[in-house]
Amino acid sequence: DKIPDIDLNFSGEYQDKAHRYIEELFGRDHVFRAGTISTIAERSAMGFVKSYEEKTRVKLRKAEKERLMIKITGVKRTTGQHPGGLMIIPKDKSVYDFTPIQYPANDRSTGVFTTHFAYETIHDDLVKIDALGHDDPTFMKFLKDLTGVDPMSIPMDDPETLAIFSSVEPLGVNPDELGTDVGTYGIPEFGTEFVRGMLRETRPKTFSELVRISGLSHGTDVWLNNARDWIRKGYATLAEVISCRDDIMNYLIHKGMEPSLAFRIMENVRKGRGISEEEEKMMKKLKVPNWFIESCKRIKYLFPKAHAVAYVSMAYRIAYFKVHxxxxxxxxxxxxxxxxxxxxxxxxxxxxxxxxxxxxxxxxxxxxxxxxxxxxxxxxxxxxxxxxxxxxxxxxxxxxxxxxxxxxxxxxxxxxxxxxxxxxxxxxxxxxxxxxxxxxxxxxxxxxxxxxxxxxxxxxxxxxxxxxxxxxxxx
The missing domain is CATH 1.10.150.870 (DNA polymerase; domain 1)
Incomplete structure (x- = not known):
């Protein structure tokens, strides 16, 4: 029911090598960079209209200005490429069965071909691999070389490492002097003021709770005006609120819903489409609590659990080095x-x-x-x-x-x-x-x-x- 969406994070220093390997794996004629199309934004469009007024000395009415702005907004400006997206063409097909190809911004010196159509328009027709450049793997390699400790061998249940996500005690510093009472400065995904605020409110104690916080922080309208309210009002705990896509499907199946329907509801909610009246009736019939249904309606974007686990695994390992x-x-x-x-x-x-x-x-x-x-x-x-x-x-x-x-x-x-x-x-x-x-x-x-x-x-x-x-x- 869903085109696979494959996201892989590599060290930024290794990204080009990873891209070349994917080309070798599938064949150069079957791997193309995902193209992007940049268009004129609303503010720029209004700027063009005002510039036209000045140059021609024609005075336009407000309604005419808005009409012209609307016409100009969305017009193609230039083309580019996704930072890590690669579109994979099936072996028995040609790229031309799906899209023309071109140089990004017509720049032949790049030596890179991209899809002519923006990748969003062919996203559901081809498998896309996001082989992205990321700092975390670079961080891990640096720490391994410096300490001789393999990050993959460290214990994932170290009490002191887990403790810095809810206090500064393992760091041996005074929270008043530091200006925070959680020890996640410099930890990827957990170092921002917004996420530190979430850590202060939830005081996570386990790895699974950190995964939930990662999901909540990466979603849109998932924590603020949603999960946070249900926790504060006592309707649910951190372990019960919706934090990742999988929470919806697993919970509805557990309540007795048919898996394909549970999957459909999860997909609609995670894309911000909410739930239909019929789906709401079905959920109420299965005694799904009202706060859960309301939470589904408020969500605009929901993070996948596998992605959250990958981020937290990296963050936890880096936190281990910070402590020890x-x-x-x-x-x-x-x-x-x-x-x-x-x-x-x-x-x-x-x-x-x-x-x-x-x-x-x-x-x-x-x-x-x-x-x-x-x-x-x-x-x-x-x-x-x-x-x-x-x-x-x-x-x-x-x-x-x-x-x-x-x-x-x-x-x-x-x-x-x-x-x-x-x-x-x-x-x-x-x-x-x-x-x-x-x-x-x-x-x-x-x-x-x-x-x-x-x-x-x-x-x-x-x-x-x-x-x-x-x-x-x-x-």
Whole structure:
């Protein structure tokens, strides 16, 4: 009754290799990137209408403006490709039986063919594999290399690991000083303010409860104005509310409903279509509680349980390292997630971090960079409160991109210096491996560092006692 929907998460560094393997598996003529069509949005359409007015000096009535806007909205603007979607063509068929193919945005240099039709329109005719790039597998590999511990071998019922999803006790920090009473800063899927709020309200104790929270947090109108209300009013517990698609089908079958009808109701609810009057009568006949029926009506999108289990398995394993191998966890976190890492604020210490956090939290509108910076500062503050510290970048010791563990501290890499970037950072390490730097002049000559960057490195104490030039006095 349903076309298979296959989602696979790979390390972002491994994604291209995974795509090539899928092409080898099914044949290059049977695997095509899922095409996307970008259209003109309402706001842009109104902008075009106003621009037309200005250029032609024609005064349009409000109704005419809206008519033109409606006509323009949805017009094709350009084409692109899904970040990881691959459409699989059956062996006995040609791609042209389903869709023409093209280069995304007509750019031949990509060397990639996509479906001409947007993948949504042929989604029910072909199997689509989403081989997506994800940070979590990169995180796991990094932690394995750093600690020698295989993430797949760790116990999935470790009490201290489970405890950080409901308290900060295993981290040994004061919740008032940290600013939260759950220890999930930096844990994928559980580190945002929204999900931490859910953890505070539900205080999960088991892996299965974490899966339910993952389902609730990824759905639309599943927690807020829905499950949360039923729990607060005492109608249901966390274990009883609808959190994932499977909850509906399994519960209705348990109540005695015919499986195909239970499946149909689940599919309609998870797509936000609600339930029909006839289905509601059938559910009431089986003594399904009113809150459950009302919950089905409110849901706009519902997450699959398998997806939630995959996310929670990764999050739990990373949490295990946070509890038992803290510096390795923080090294991995800042290396992989630390794009907005600000060494000047963080090296200035706890007070400076708190002041910047206060500024960020008071902002009414935050862009992605602000949110990322806030998350990084929260994790940095937690690390300091756990008794660890940061070491400033050092021209003789720092790596290009990796936070090095040195005793009870992390050495900040070169690419976190303001305005430096990966390419310059890598050039410093390459040159240093060839032979040690003898002067700032030597550093400028053998790397991509420019004068402005050199001055910044001097100001931040990165260069230590490196002399300005090779010159020395004979007397």
């Amino acid at each position: 191998y803290p510096l390795s966890f923080y090294s991995a976190y800042f290396t992989i997630k630390g794009d907005q890492f600000d060494p000047e604020t963080i090296l200035a210490g706890e007070r400076a971090i708190r002041e910047r956090l206060s500024e960020l939290k008071s902002m009414t509108k935050k862009d992605v960079q602000d949110k990322n910076e806030e998350a990084i500062l929260e994790v940095a503050l937690e690390m300091l409160l756990r008794g660890f510290s940061f070491l400033r970048p050092d021209i003789f010791k720092s790596e290009a991109k990796i936070f090095l563990v040195e005793g009870n501290s992390l050495r900040i890499p070169f690419n976190k210096l303001p305005g430096l970037g990966d390419s310059v950072a890598e050039s410093i390490v390459r040159a240093r491996e060839e032979k040690p730097f003898t002067s700032m002049e030597d550093l400028l000559k053998r790397t991509k560092v420019n004068r402005t960057q050199l001055e910044m490195m001097k100001r931040m104490g990165v260069l230590g006692n490196l002399p300005d030039t090779e010159q020395f006095s004979l007397f």
